[in-house]
Amino acid sequence: MSTTLYVDLMSQPSRACLIFCRLHGLPVAESVVNIKKGEHRSAAYRSINPLGLVPFLVDGDFTLPESAAIMAYLAQKHRGLVPDHWYPEDIRERAKVDSLLHWWHTTVRFGASSLVRERVLAPVLGVPSLIPREAFSTQARDAVAALAAGSLCSALRVIEGHWLGQGREFLAGGRPCLADLLIASDLEQLRMMDGAVEGPGWAELMGPYERVRGWLDRLEKYCMPHSRDVQRVLVAATAKVVGMRGRSALNPKL
Amino acid sequence: MSTTLYVDLMSQPSRACLIFCRLHGLPVAESVVNIKKGEHRSAAYRSINPLGLVPFLVDGDFTLPESAAIMAYLAQKHRGLVPDHWYPEDIRERAKVDSLLHWWHTTVRFGASSLVRERVLAPVLGVPSLIPREAFSTQARDAVAALAAGSLCSALRVIEGHWLGQGREFLAGGRPCLADLLIASDLEQLRMMDGAVEGPGWAELMGPYERVRGWLDRLEKYCMPHSRDVQRVLVAATAKVVGMRGRSALNPKL
Structure with missing residues (x-):
């Protein structure tokens, strides 16, 4: 079951998510959606994310918009890779x-x-x-x-x-x-x-x-x-x- | 250790927090901060919440701004009173x-x-x-x-x-x-x-x-x-x- 993060490097929340995933070596593939070229409005991307926004996470059959929710989810899913201070359990x-x-x-x-x-x-x-x-x-x-x-x-x-x-x-x-x-x-x-x-x-x-x-x-x-x-x-x-x-x-x- | 929720009834997030607390019978006292009268800018309130905003939660020596964070915290603290669907554990x-x-x-x-x-x-x-x-x-x-x-x-x-x-x-x-x-x-x-x-x-x-x-x-x-x-x-x-x-x-x- 693969995990993919859809991002645009000119999107601020996308960059934050990318740094977070790379810093912790999370098993998440990166896929670029170029907003300047209108790729977020393409039928192909709309079939993945009907909201047409980035960042967006696809984790098997589970999908998730919103950068803060994406990082919080990944931090909890990968407790062994992400130190607690990033999103504490307490x-x-x-x-x-x-x-x-x-x-x-x-x-x-x-x-x-x-x-x-x-x-x-x-x-x-x-x-x-x-x-x-x-x-x-x-x-x-x-x-x-x-x-x-x-x-x-x-x-x-x-x-x-x-x-x-x-x-x-x-x-x-x-x-x-x-x-x-x-x-x-x-x-x-x-x-x-x-x-x-x-x-x-x-x-x-x-x-x-x-x-x-x-x-x-x-x-x-x-x-x-x-x-x-x-x-x-x-x-x-x-x-x-x-x-x-x-x-x-x-x-x-x- | 007492818990107090500071609210203004003309604040949308304050009303949401109040409905949430009353619906679940949470042991949370309500304290009104009248924004129209400038009470959120008073020295008395600033000593409680330096940000001068409502809603604001004081739970013993722990304080918390932001309505969504307040409700999420209360839902987790009072698992026995708040049904899971409001803020699921999964x-x-x-x-x-x-x-x-x-x-x-x-x-x-x-x-x-x-x-x-x-x-x-x-x-x-x-x-x-x-x-x-x-x-x-x-x-x-x-x-x-x-x-x-x-x-x-x-x-x-x-x-x-x-x-x-x-x-x-x-x-x-x-x-x-x-x-x-x-x-x-x-x-x-x-x-x-x-x-x-x-x-x-x-x-x-x-x-x-x-x-x-x-x-x-x-x-x-x-x-x-x-x-x-x-x-x-x-x-x-x-x-x-x-x-x-x-x-x-x-x-x-x-």
């Missing part, structure tokens, strides 16, 4: 990880992905805006970008002051958990903001958050070489948009 | 519930709460808009409302066609799970749209989704009388805004 320790995972969606995920979409992917690379066509205008885009930036910055303040408070090395304690991977993956995407038409770049966004920057570095080192391998596509895409905009960057990844 | 069955819970945030929750905020709470009741002041304009509000409505309607289509497909009575199978309560609670809030300055009302929003309407009715009956008790504040608020706007409603709750 119900209180696990509840802390679950609360981080649920907190993530409407804070970091909404903020970072909407900001990059409206300031880089749509205006620079021609990906459709999140705003329905009939309501679209430059002012509308500015409003959505402002909403996203506000959500993101307040989330960064919470990570800096609350989740990483009291000398914590990772979000739920001294070692990383599933939420570290997912939240960091959404933040890493902000490197593309150095190619934004307008709005803050990476250094401006992350500058005030010393603990967040330290934590991103620690997590990347913890997950080497997989973190670097999996992020190669993002690094290349960032270099491309920065080149297109000619913006001078203080982005150590470039 | 890792595959549980993964299905987890995937629904993670799916909810950026679809139904973002869509319904942002739509009600920009079309009812802000323009009719004077609650601040989600859009930062410097980016605010009527056109900006229309864009955010359009984004929210788009997200909500595509989520309703997914519930109708996918989660409630194949004759399923509830979102994860024949009996309700945690996600049914949370997702339904966010949808029930849309009754307030009958008091919106503009935009679709309840009947127009829910009209196309026969299975969704049937499921909401089933779930409400399943959770009686707690579902009705807990929703009283929402029903009163809806009647108030509908009265203010003088809109003729086809809203069975009024």
